[in-house]
Amino acid sequence: xxxxxxxxxxxxxxxxxxxxxxxxxxxxxxxxxxxxxxxxxxxxxxxxxxxxxxxxxxxxxxxxxxxxxxxxxxxxxxxxxxxxxxxxxxxxxxxxxxxxxxxxxxxxxxxxxxxxxxxxxxxxxxxxxxxxxxxxxxxxxxxxxxxxxxxxxxxxxxxxxxxxxxxxxxxxxxxxxxxxxxxxxxxxxxxxxxxxxxxxxxxxxxxxxxxxxxxxxxxxxxxxxxxxxxxxxxxxxxxxxxxxxxxxxxxxxxxxxxxxxxxxxxxxxxxxxxxxxxxxxxxxxxxxxxxxxxxxxxxxxxxxxxxxxxxxxxxxxxxxxxxxxxxxxxxxxxxxxxxxxxxxxxxxxxxxxxxxxxxxxx
Numbered sequence: 001x002x003x004x005x006x007x008x009x010x011x012x013x014x015x016x017x018x019x020x021x022x023x024x025x026x027x028x029x030x031x032x033x034x035x036x037x038x039x040x041x042x043x044x045x046x047x048x049x050x051x052x053x054x055x056x057x058x059x060x061x062x063x064x065x066x067x068x069x070x071x072x073x074x075x076x077x078x079x080x081x082x083x084x085x086x087x088x089x090x091x092x093x094x095x096x097x098x099x100x101x102x103x104x105x106x107x108x109x110x111x112x113x114x115x116x117x118x119x120x121x122x123x124x125x126x127x128x129x130x131x132x133x134x135x136x137x138x139x140x141x142x143x144x145x146x147x148x149x150x151x152x153x154x155x156x157x158x159x160x161x162x163x164x165x166x167x168x169x170x171x172x173x174x175x176x177x178x179x180x181x182x183x184x185x186x187x188x189x190x191x192x193x194x195x196x197x198x199x200x201x202x203x204x205x206x207x208x209x210x211x212x213x214x215x216x217x218x219x220x221x222x223x224x225x226x227x228x229x230x231x232x233x234x235x236x237x238x239x240x241x242x243x244x245x246x247x248x249x250x251x252x253x254x255x256x257x258x259x260x261x262x263x264x265x266x267x268x269x270x271x272x273x274x275x276x277x278x279x280x281x282x283x284x285x286x287x288x289x290x291x292x293x294x295x296x297x298x299x300x301x302x303x304x305x306x307x308x309x310x311x312x313x314x315x316x317x318x319x320x321x322x323x324x325x326x327x328x329x330x331x332x333x334x335x336x337x338x339x340x341x342x343x344x345x346x347x348x349x350x351x352x353x354x355x356x357x358x359x360x361x362x
Contacts, residue, residue, distance in 0.1 A: 025048050073093050115136060118171050181214070280349075
């Protein structure tokens with residue numbers, strides 16, 4: 001399936017960053033939901049381009065699943081609007097929206113075969129039997145489950161059940177595909193396999209997709225862009241590389257990847273040259289928070305850096321995470337001995353003033 005790139009649209013996050021994307025697949029404006037006197041979703045704006053995959057990423061309770069349910073039509077918005085393509089779908093029920101949702105628990109009928117589960121939404125819409133059979137066969141082939149067409153869900157693995165749920169959504173030929181924590185019930189290895197399969201299918205179909213997750217590795221791996229949510233608001237919307245290198249707010253920096261605070265004796269690692277390399281204009285002010293990524297912390301010979309003691313070494317597979325005094329973390333290939341004194345240098349920092357990034361942008 002090919003798509004014609006539509007007109008460009010703009011999106012702005014809390015950090016004041018404006019991004020330009022391809023044309024309109026999904027548009028959210030001023031979306032709000034209040035429950036128990038608290039804004040679960042606090043008037044968010046988001047544009048998802050046609051054919052783009054955007055992840056809603058954030059901790060439990062941040063409002064990401066509530067947002068997805070409002071987009072799907074399973075929950076009414078208190079205010080705001082939702083457009084899919086050129087149509088305003090805000091007042092429409094889920095069955096009348098050009099979208100399909102993959103649920104966290106798969107929601108498969110245990111008494112039906114895989115084929116019958118995938119065909120179910122077409123049956124309810126009274127799609128012609130011949131057309132429906134062709135679309136079901138194509139969907140099963142796309143997710144590599146043709147050999148399980150006559151199996152019951154209880155007879156296949158969790159990863160295969162997730163692919164059935166995905167096929168059931170795809171067979172509806174939606175304009176917008178919505179996925180709610182689709183990998184949370186799978187073990188680590190299977191999660192990676194199904195994650196890659198979802199991305200392959202999404203790119204092949206060129207379908208506008210929104211996926212909700214609390215797993216940053218998942219979001220960083222599959223997304224064209226990521227919208228980081230916190231307390232019902234979108235903190236930042238950006239491509240994965242930009243989000244990691246230049247987190248616009250203190251929350252995003254702490255939630256995406258690992259950071260250490262340069263305070264106490266570690267503050268001595270900061271000099272004018274480091275601040276210049278990190279694009280910090282005018283030096284540090286009182287109250288500024290200085291954070292550093294572990295890959296920006298380098299262990300060198302004691303004569304070549306500030307002296308620090310190795311407190312712990314954490315094995316991470318093909319690399320090690322070294323914990324130094326003052327809580328500073330570094331990623332290294334070959335770790336030093338615990339208790340040894342090493343030289344430490346830092347080549348880039350992130351500086352936050354009133355919670356917003358003022359230095360460290362790439």
